[in-house]
Amino acid sequence: MSSRSPGNGSGNGRTGRPRSAAADAAILGATRAALVELGWSKLTLGDVAARAGVAKTTLYRRWAGKNELVVDAVAVLFDELELRDRGSLRADIEDVVLQFAALLDRPETRTSLMAVIAEATNDDALRARIRTTIVDRQKRLVLVGRERAWERGELPREADPEAAARSADLIFDVVAGAVVHRALVSGEPVDAEWAGILASVLLGGLGA
Template sequence: MELGWSKLTLGDVATRAGVAKTTLYRRWAGKNELVVDAVAELFDELRLPDCGTLAADIEGVVLQFAAILARPEAKSGLMAVVAESVRDDALRERIRASIVDRQKRLVLEGRARAQARGELPPADPEETARTVDLIFDMVAGTVVHRTLVSARPADEVWVRGFTRLLLQGLTATT
């Protein structure tokens, strides 16, 4: 992504990776698909830590997320494909399927763990389905905006305040 989105080609990627272009084209139709999959792999590194409380678990995963977003390849890759997806519905759907939907596992895991600890009451499946998207969007949207749009750090102090505010909303509605 050092070349910028408009100049990036699979040929450049193949040269840098030391493989034939045909190797890349067997797996990806073009740069959109390749970059989405590369960014998705970065986000697949996220793990919900078991720190003993829902608040500490959220803080841990948000700090991991911010650290990934601080990496140049994640920052440039994510911003490029999101910008390009404004004009490309298929790309937007690929982002949703490959990145967003895969990471919602963290919300489900955190909710289940907090319920097992007694921090959140059991929820019916309909309510869980409605809130998973909302919770994910609140966390991901806020952290992406903070780090990439506003170019401000998501450090421990900020993450602690964000988590406290998020949990006030979660416990008020459950």
């Protein structure tokens, strides 16, 4: 999977010295650590800067505020997900579901994600940033999986591009929603058996 620089595409239009990937990684890691230890309300950019060993001005050159910083800190974790070719659409789905569950089981992911979702309930701009920086980026997994299934002959190609886009959105919502609810709301295990059941339900719908 190709990597991307954290915070890219934020649209803040800032210029200056070239970004340091090492500094970005240190800042985003410090942000997640601070969230786990302090929670959203007590997290400050000053604390993050101290943990990362950078000047506070370095953070402000990269991020406009805490909301942008925390969302980007979460987004890079989800960029670790990949749709590996396991030989069939069913196996591909089961594999990425288990990867997703393992990611959510990490305290830094769980705490960071729950924090930004809670804050976004009353913040339209934050909700939009979550959508563009996390959700839209991860829809690539659906597109890769569907294209692979088309090439294998496991699914019929959709002639209508708009219908194909809508179905891709729905597939993502079903998988992501089910895993997040199971892991973070219900607190039930997301194991191989459950991943297989989810794959069966999803494939039944796709076949129809």
